[in-house]
Structure formats: C-alpha cells, structure tokens
Amino acid sequence: ALRREDKKVVAVVGAGLVGALNACFFAKRGFEVEVFETREDIRKAKVVKGRSINLALSHRGRTALKHVGMEDKQIVSKGIPMNARMIHSLSGKQSPIPYGKKGQYILSVDRANLNKELLTAAETYPNTKLNFDHKLQDWSAETGLMTFARPHGSKTQTQADLIVGCDGAFSAVRKQFLRRSRFNYSQTYIPHGYMELTMRPRNGEFAMKPNYLHIWPRNTFMMIALPNLDKTFTCTLFMPFEEFEKISTGDEVIEFFQKYFPDAIPLIGAATLRRDYFRLPAQAMVSVKCSPYHIGDKCVLMGDAAHAVVPFYGQGMNAGFEDCIVFDEIMNQFNEDFSAVLPEYSRVRVPDDHAIADLAMYNYVEKNRKIKSFVHFFLKLLDALINSFHPSANIDQVFQVTFTRTRYHVAVERWHWQDKVINRGLLLGAVGAAAGGFYLLI
Ligand code: FAD
Structure with a gap:
C-alpha cells in the first residue's frame, strides 16, 4: 500500500464483517488505519460468539471483496454454491426452485472464517493496526477524540481524522448521532426470533443435498438450512417468540417437529433436537433505519450500524459490503476530501439502504399477512x-x-x-x- 504524505488517521470502530473489509479499503488508499474491536481477536479465541453461523454471500458482497483482491482465493473456494432453493413440503417432498437464470448461484459462507480472513487481509497492510479488547465508550464529533474501555477497568484515548462506525446494529458510534438535531432514527423489533440447530453429516456425507438453500415454509414458522464445509448444515428456525416459549420440554420439541418439520427429525436426530433446542434462547431480530449517515467531516456509519435489516432477503452483509464500494467510489470522485465525501455518501446511500431495509421488512410482513x-x-x-x-x-x-x-x-x-x-x-x-x-x- 501507499504511504501517504499527510498521514491522515482513519479509525474503524468494529472489526466485524464490514469493519474488517472497510479497513482494507482505507488501507489500500494509504491512510493510517486503526481498527478498534470490543472482542478479543477471534482468530485466537476458543469460542466465537456472535450471530448466524453461516450466511449467503451474493453478487454485491462478492464485488466488494474483489475490490480488495479477496474474492476468489480465500472466500469463494471456501464457500458452498447454492444453485437453487429446495422447498420441503410437510409430507417431506423436496422441490427445487432455481434462481432465475442458469448458472446463477449464491454462496454459503462461514461467518467466523470470513471474518478471520478479512482481519488477516487487513493486517497485511503495513499501515493498518488492529486493536482488540477496545470497546468504544465515547467520542467527540468536534475533535475526533475517542475513549475506549479496556479489560480490567482501564481506559485509553486516541484521536482520528475520520471515524468510521462499523460497530453493528447497537452501534456506540451512532449514540452521538442521536443527540444531534435533524437526525432521523427508527428501530423495530419483529415478533419473530431465530434459533440455530446443527444437522450433522450422515456416514461422512451431507445429510441432504448440499448445493441448495433448504427451506421449510410453514404458516408463521419457517426453517432454512445452509451447508457448511464440514458437511454439516446449520438450520435456522424462525418463529414468533411466543411460540418458542410454548415449548418447554424435550417431548414438546419432538411433538412440534413432528407436526411441522417431520422430515427434519431423522436428519437432525431426535436426541440432538431435544438437547439443542434448549442450548440457547431464541435470538431477536431488529431493523434499524437512520439518516444522515455522517457528522460533518469527522464520522460516517456503515454496515449494520447504519442499517440493520431483517434477514429475510439475505442482504444485510451484502449491503454493508456494498457500502464500502460506494464510499470508495465517492472518495475517488471528491479527491478524498472528507468534507465533500461524507455528505455525498449520505445523499447517495441512504435511499438505497432504506430501500433494502423496507424490502426485507415487506417480505416479512407480507408473509405473515398472507x-x-x-x-x-x-x-x-x-x-x-x-x-x-x-x-x-x-x-x-x-x-x-x-x-x-x-x-x-x-x-x-x-x-x-x-x-x-x-x-x-x-x-x-x-x-x-x-x-x-x-x-x-x-
Ligand atoms: P457486525 O457483524 O454486528 O459487527 C460489528 C462489530 O463491532 C462486532 O465485531 C462487535 O463486537 C463490534 N462492536 C460493537 N460495539 C462495539 C464498540 N462499542 N466498540 C468496538 N467494537 C464494537 N446478511 C447477508 O448478507 N446474508 C445472509 O444470509 C445473512 N443472514 C443472516 C442471518 C441472521 C440470523 C442474522 C441475524 C443476520 C444475517 N445477515 C445476513 C446480516 C449480517 O449478519 C449483518 O448484516 C452483518 O453481520 C453486518 O456486519 P457489521 O460488520 O456491520 O456488523
């Protein structure tokens, strides 16, 4: 990467999927990039906590990865192509629905692996430093001074020319925005929660056909399953919290599956189901919309920090990755002048991110209404x-x-x-x- 004369410092807050990718984009331009992440380094952690185990990577996300030279080598080779959706009927019949055109597919990728690869890619730039165990507490829109909580109660402060908030749906960076005039914000929790269950391989092979996104549509419930490299499937059950709460014993789990997903019982295994259903409580899903995405020439929000969307369109990460490309294009257009780039980014990107948030929510609401x-x-x-x-x-x-x-x-x-x-x-x-x-x- 280039080393710049002006040594401008860009602080990326959050080293999740979007933050780690964004660090590459800024590093490629030669900025001094400092990444701050609340968690420990997931490449060293024994257990990686977080949201969905795998996710669907599609064209927008892949294009962004290509921009930093990462698409093919590390990501696509470790993704599993899903050429079609496979609908499971109540009777167990499976019917494929291909994507519009021949040869089109989306990729099932492992979230932790993708995040690790992106961190390693960011770190290969000599002008990038990753700071783990740094939780942003406060920052100043006037000076760019940030305060981080460290483990064991200590604090550190550091200053940047630009703060890029990639700290997810519950963004700490965004809190400053909420205190300002003419900042629009809305947050909606949907009544559904989700729970992940693992379908193990059978006789060393995938328990179902691997190159599909498996879907069990059932009234107000739905289960989906995406394949993993280790030949497991991660099944995600979506249903209203009140339904999750009705099930309190192993027998009730089996009864419920018998009624709605009978073909999945032998595939996941009755004993596994009885146990895993109670391993973790169902997780909530939130939709966040806001505007603008910037404050002056000091701060900009991207990824879920700017727009958390419900997952029914498989676009959250893809939209966040595309944010990085759009910002990069505007950086070219305005010669990296933050005072011009930031307002333009809000102007261009807000309508698009709001559109995908609405679209994902529309699918959800329509589904329930119909x-x-x-x-x-x-x-x-x-x-x-x-x-x-x-x-x-x-x-x-x-x-x-x-x-x-x-x-x-x-x-x-x-x-x-x-x-x-x-x-x-x-x-x-x-x-x-x-x-x-x-x-x-x-
Ligand atoms: P996050 O992944 O949330 O990362 C934020 C990072 O910031 C974290 O590492 C966090 O530790 C850190 N952080 C938080 N607070 C602080 C702080 N104060 N200081 C420092 N660091 C902080 N998207 C798709 O494109 N395809 C899919 O198939 C898909 N499936 C999904 C399924 C489910 C069930 C869910 C819930 C989401 C799904 N998504 C999918 C959406 C996708 O997960 C998100 O859009 C994506 O993770 C957003 O990345 P991000 O980096 O913006 O935020």
Missing part, C-alpha cells in the same frame, strides 16, 4: 405455476437485488411499477402476490 388470509390456500396452488415460468415482477426483483448491483431503490421502484401493472389482472395479480409470499427471497 398466511392469515384464506386466499393463501388459493395462492399456494399457483406456486407450482409460477415456479415453472417465473413471469412475476418479484422474481425479477430478486434477480436485481441478488445478482446485480442495480441500486436497491431502483429495484424497488421498478417493482412497484411492475406490481401495479400486474395487479390489473386478477390472475396475474394473484400470481405476483404468491411469488411475494415466498418466505425467503434469496
């Missing part, structure tokens, strides 16, 4: 029809969101427009709506 209506039964019959020739606007939208870099807000506008046209005809309207009723649109 399920409650009896029209759903009729729509279900149409599912097969849609799947056979994919005419609907929604499928086009999934394509644009997942397999292109069409700006999110443009994908949403086109979809609204197409939706209106389609809704003119009763049958076509129903077809469009049924396609929208898919539980997981990735």
